[in-house]
Amino acid sequence: MRDSHTQTSSTSAEAVPTSALAEAAPGHAPDVEPAPTAGHPAPVLWPLHLGAFLATFMFSVSNVAIPAVQADIGASDSTSALIVGLFSAAFASGLILCGRIGDRFGRRRLFMIGTGALVITSIAVGLAPDPLFLLVARATQGSAAAVMMPQILASFQHSLSGAARLKAISLFGAFSGVGTVGGQVLGGGLISLFGQTWGWRAAFLSCAIAAAAAYLGSLRLTESRSIDPAPLDAPGAILLGVGMMSLVTGLALGPVTGWLPLPATLLAACAAALTAFALWQNRAEAAGRDPLIPPQVVRIPAAWIGMLMAFVFFAGFGTFLYNFALTSQTGHGDPAAVSGLTLGLFAAAFLITSLLVPRAVGRLGGPGTMVLGTTLQAISLLGVAWASATAPATEWNLWFQLPGVVLGAAQALQFGPLVGTVVGAVPDRVAGLSGGLIATMQQAGIAVGVALLGALFHVFTLSLGYDNAFAVACLVQVGLCLAFGTGALALLRLGSRR
Numbered sequence: 001m002r003d004s005h006t007q008t009s010s011t012s013a014e015a016v017p018t019s020a021l022a023e024a025a026p027g028h029a030p031d032v033e034p035a036p037t038a039g040h041p042a043p044v045l046w047p048l049h050l051g052a053f054l055a056t057f058m059f060s061v062s063n064v065a066i067p068a069v070q071a072d073i074g075a076s077d078s079t080s081a082l083i084v085g086l087f088s089a090a091f092a093s094g095l096i097l098c099g100r101i102g103d104r105f106g107r108r109r110l111f112m113i114g115t116g117a118l119v120i121t122s123i124a125v126g127l128a129p130d131p132l133f134l135l136v137a138r139a140t141q142g143s144a145a146a147v148m149m150p151q152i153l154a155s156f157q158h159s160l161s162g163a164a165r166l167k168a169i170s171l172f173g174a175f176s177g178v179g180t181v182g183g184q185v186l187g188g189g190l191i192s193l194f195g196q197t198w199g200w201r202a203a204f205l206s207c208a209i210a211a212a213a214a215y216l217g218s219l220r221l222t223e224s225r226s227i228d229p230a231p232l233d234a235p236g237a238i239l240l241g242v243g244m245m246s247l248v249t250g251l252a253l254g255p256v257t258g259w260l261p262l263p264a265t266l267l268a269a270c271a272a273a274l275t276a277f278a279l280w281q282n283r284a285e286a287a288g289r290d291p292l293i294p295p296q297v298v299r300i301p302a303a304w305i306g307m308l309m310a311f312v313f314f315a316g317f318g319t320f321l322y323n324f325a326l327t328s329q330t331g332h333g334d335p336a337a338v339s340g341l342t343l344g345l346f347a348a349a350f351l352i353t354s355l356l357v358p359r360a361v362g363r364l365g366g367p368g369t370m371v372l373g374t375t376l377q378a379i380s381l382l383g384v385a386w387a388s389a390t391a392p393a394t395e396w397n398l399w400f401q402l403p404g405v406v407l408g409a410a411q412a413l414q415f416g417p418l419v420g421t422v423v424g425a426v427p428d429r430v431a432g433l434s435g436g437l438i439a440t441m442q443q444a445g446i447a448v449g450v451a452l453l454g455a456l457f458h459v460f461t462l463s464l465g466y467d468n469a470f471a472v473a474c475l476v477q478v479g480l481c482l483a484f485g486t487g488a489l490a491l492l493r494l495g496s497r498r
Contacts, residue, residue, distance in 0.1 A: 043159040045168055047217030048152045051115065052172050053179040054210045055091075055145050058122075059446070060183020061203045062087065062138070063321045064340055067329035068191050068200035069134070077458035079131045081252040084322055085451040086135055087142035089248040092443030093241035094146030096292055096436050099154065103229035107151040107158070108221040114148025115215040122208035126201040139245070141207075148214075150436070158224035177351035184321075184347060188340025199336065236280055236292035243273035244444065252451035255459050297426075297433055302494055306422030309487040310441040313415055315449030316480040322450050323457050323473050331466025332393060342397045342404075349408030357416035366421030367492035373413025374485030378478050380407035385474035388467045396467065414484060421491055 066080045075083065102110040121141035128134035156168045190206060191199030250266030257263055284291035298304050321343075328339035360369045383403030391399035419438055453476065460469035 042164075043222055044217065044220040045156075045159075045171075047115075047214045047221060048111070048155055048168075049171055049175045050210060050214040050217065051111065051148050051152050053175040053182070054115075054118065054207065054214060055149055056176045056179030057183045057187075057210065058087070058141065058145065058207050059084070059318075060180045060321070061187040061207065063325045064184055064187045064329075064336055065191060065200040065203050066322070066325055068196045068336060070330075071196045072200065073128070073131055073134070075131045075134070076256070078252045078256050078455060079135065080326075081322075081451050081454040081458075082135050082249065083138055084318065084454070085248040085252055085447040086139040086245070087145075088318070088443045088447035088450070089244040090139045090142030090241070091146050091149075092440050092447060093237065093244045094143055095150055095440050095443065096433075097232060097234070097237040098147045099150030099436060100230050100232050101147075102151045102154060103226035104232070106223050106225045107155050108218060108223040111148055111151040111155070111221065112215060112218045114144050114146075114151070115211050115218060117144035117147060118211035119208050119215060120144075122204055122211055126203075126205035126208065155221065155224060159222055174351070174355070177347070177354060181344070181347040181351065184340035184343050185337075186340075188336035188338070191336035192338075230290040233284065233290065233292040236277060236284070239273050239277035239280060240292065243270050243277060244447065246270035246273060248447045248451045251448060252455050255452075255455040293437065294433070297437070300426050302422050302425035302491060303437065305487050305490050305494075306418060306438050307441045309418060309484050310415075310438045311445040311448075312480045312483045312487075313411075313418075314442045314445030315453065316477040317411060317415075317449075318446035319449040319453040319457070319473065320477060322454050323470055326457070326461075327388070327466045327470040328397070331461075331470075332396060334397070338397070342400060345401055346404040346408040349405045350412045353409040353412035354416050357412060360413060361417050361420070365492075365495070366417035366424070367488045367495060369417045370414050370421070370488035371485060371492070373410045373415075374481055374488060376406055376410035377414060377481045378485075380404075380410055381474045381478050381481065383407075385471040388474065389471040391467075393467070414481075414488075421495075425491065425494055 062084050066083065069075045069083065070080055098110065118141065121137055121144050124137040125134060125141055128137055152172065153169070156165055156172070160168055186206065187203040190202040193199065194202045246266045247270040250263045250270060253266070254263035281291040281293055282295050285295050298307070324343065325339055328334045328342060329336060334342070357369065360372070364372060380403045384400065384407060387399035387403060388396070422438060453473065457469055457473050460472055464472065
């Protein structure tokens with residue numbers, strides 16, 4: 001079975017170890033043209049790195065902008081969750097399909113289409129006149145990001161080899177990390193500079209500027225495509241998209257509407273769409289076709305364990321950033337710039353530790369590094385919960401710093417080795433696709449986590465206040481952390497049997 005170029009990044013600051021993505025190369029479909037050799041001009045790469053920055057930047061900006069959006073256009077609590085969730089749901093739904101489209105019709109062409117669409121959709125988000133328009137624009141923006149992102153690592157695979165490829169992938173992770181930091185700090189600064197009415201709009205419009213620069217730079221990229229691309233499986237993509245959108249919307253609306261009638265209807269539609277999707281994938285595989293998500297790949301223990309680990313990790317990670325922004329800005333009245341800077345050390349610890357993860361993996365192995373990260377994350381989340389519940393309001397930002405730094409480092413130790421560990425544990429024929437599936441579950445985890453846990457956080461604030469509600473949310477995340485650790489132990493046992 002053919003595997004498409006489906007590896008992509010998460011929408012957060014993780015720096016995936018270079019070995020992880022390099023090992024995924026055997027799973028990719030062959031290119032029409034060989035990678036450049038010594039003596040040829042070095043390929044242009046900066047537009048691709050800017051694209052990696054942009055994807056995480058758009059996610060991070062939306063978190064810090066939520067309180068200003070609520071104040072300016074009257075977005076409700078459920079709408080606020082959907083502003084983040086629908087973006088990630090659309091992103092997740094299109095990743096694998098758009099990777100296959102790039103294999104077939106050209107990765108440079110798809111990257112240009114994606115970045116061009118991001119210019120338009122980011123302007124639409126920034127100028128949204130009401131919550132409904134904003135939600136539609138955010139979902140469309142997520143779809144545009146799905147068109148762009150799979151082409152980045154696929155282009156590295158085509159145009160580079162050896163040390164040059166490893167360096168490019170390392171920079172890819174670094175730019176993803178910078179995007180998360182930049183979204184919090186730059187987005188918060190723009191909101192504070194331009195005020196509630198135009199600040200959040202300026203933050204989203206800055207995404208359009210970055211996308212325009214990436215689009216112009218893409219004119220200098222080298223085109224590439226696969227000799228034998230996998231079929232697109234449009235029906236599978238449509239069913240997956242309907243299921244994801246219905247799930248995220250239903251979970252976001254449920255806690256604040258009593259679950260009836262619309263949320264229950266949406267969740268029923270989700271169950272029907274995902275059931276039909278599973279049946280379609282099995283039918284396509286039985287007929288000898290290439291389904292969007294081949295069941296035989298999902299049945300591999302390392303693959304499905306890795307997918308679940310990515311889902312629970314980003315359900316907690318995305319919700320943490322979302323709840324933090326609300327607690328800081330709405331609960332404490334901090335300016336958006338202060339809220340962003342408060343997370344500065346947390347983000348810096350994540351980025352720096354991500355760059356050191358390969359050394360840790362060399363000593364402890366991938367699963368061992370993830371177990372260490374799980375232990376540190378559980379401890380740091382308890383520290384954040386304690387600080388949030390007991391710190392004086394005027395000192396809350398200060399008390400957050402110590403456990404926040406440990407938390408940032410711990411999360412890098414958790415997710416950094418995940419892709420490499422899973423890719424190393426599955427057969428080479430599905431290595432590339434397994435990376436794409438993990439990336440899809442990253443986005444799905446953010447979407448579902450923010451929709452459900454974010455909505456529950458709003459409910460908790462009504463009775464507990466923001467600080468205590470944030471403490472409870474951290475305790476809930478400890479449970480997700482332990483689930484991730486259980487998966488790491490399972491991967492450790494699988495590795496010991498090989």
